[in-house]
Amino acid sequence: MKKDINYFEKPGKENTDELMNIVKEKLLNSDIKYVAIASVSGETAFKLANVLKEANIEDKITIVNATHHSGFREKNQLEITSKMRKKLEDRGIITFSGSHAFSGVGRGISNKFGGVTPVELIAETFRMFSQGIKVCAEISIMLADAGLIPIGEQILAIGGRANGSDSAVILTPANMTNVFDMRIHEILAMPRD
Numbered sequence: 001m002k003k004d005i006n007y008f009e010k011p012g013k014e015n016t017d018e019l020m021n022i023v024k025e026k027l028l029n030s031d032i033k034y035v036a037i038a039s040v041s042g043e044t045a046f047k048l049a050n051v052l053k054e055a056n057i058e059d060k061i062t063i064v065n066a067t068h069h070s071g072f073r074e075k076n077q078l079e080i081t082s083k084m085r086k087k088l089e090d091r092g093i094i095t096f097s098g099s100h101a102f103s104g105v106g107r108g109i110s111n112k113f114g115g116v117t118p119v120e121l122i123a124e125t126f127r128m129f130s131q132g133i134k135v136c137a138e139i140s141i142m143l144a145d146a147g148l149i150p151i152g153e154q155i156l157a158i159g160g161r162a163n164g165s166d167s168a169v170i171l172t173p174a175n176m177t178n179v180f181d182m183r184i185h186e187i188l189a190m191p192r193d
């Protein structure tokens, strides 16, 4: 079997538009029904909805958005506005905000006592591919645990470095309790640097 991987020269949000096109093409040519996207502000999730609408496939795909947890940047603050959350809801996109699967309470322990927890090692291992690929894997666990995407079925996941998107994979999600059941089937795009 031969498949194409799109490599971006550098990581980052400049790759978002191209990434959206790659995702659109994949969705047009597969029977994938769910897309998990990390969009802290909601902007990139909204962009994806527009791209799928233009391609006439918005109705056959469920987009689910993951944000940072509350307090990631500022105490008691989510980085997505309620206006954006509603805007996404009106397009059928649910936004989930919760504990990050690849840091979680472990981050609180390493912040206070130093060292590294096993889940943080999983995160760093995925980062050997790209920040975005780490995010794809992480949000798939978070969204599966929230009951928003299915386990045991291939989905498309999208992540990026800090803002926008530069990485996309096809994976079968697993719950956190069976994390090593997760399967990454295809890398659609990632930064090469």
Ligand SMILES: Cc1cc2nc3c(=O)[nH]c(=O)nc-3n(C[C@H](O)[C@H](O)[C@H](O)COP(=O)(O)O)c2cc1C
Residues within 6 Å of the ligand: 038, 039, 040, 041, 042, 043, 044, 045, 066, 067, 068, 069, 100, 131, 132, 134, 135, 138, 139, 159, 160, 161, 162, 163, 164, 165
């Ligand atoms: C749960 C979660 C974890 C994330 N972890 C990282 C990370 O480890 N490294 C990174 O560069 N970006 C990380 N991001 C950022 C995303 O990959 C993505 O670039 C961002 O959510 C896009 O948001 P925007 O639509 O507001 O631009 C994370 C986002 C979420 C929601």
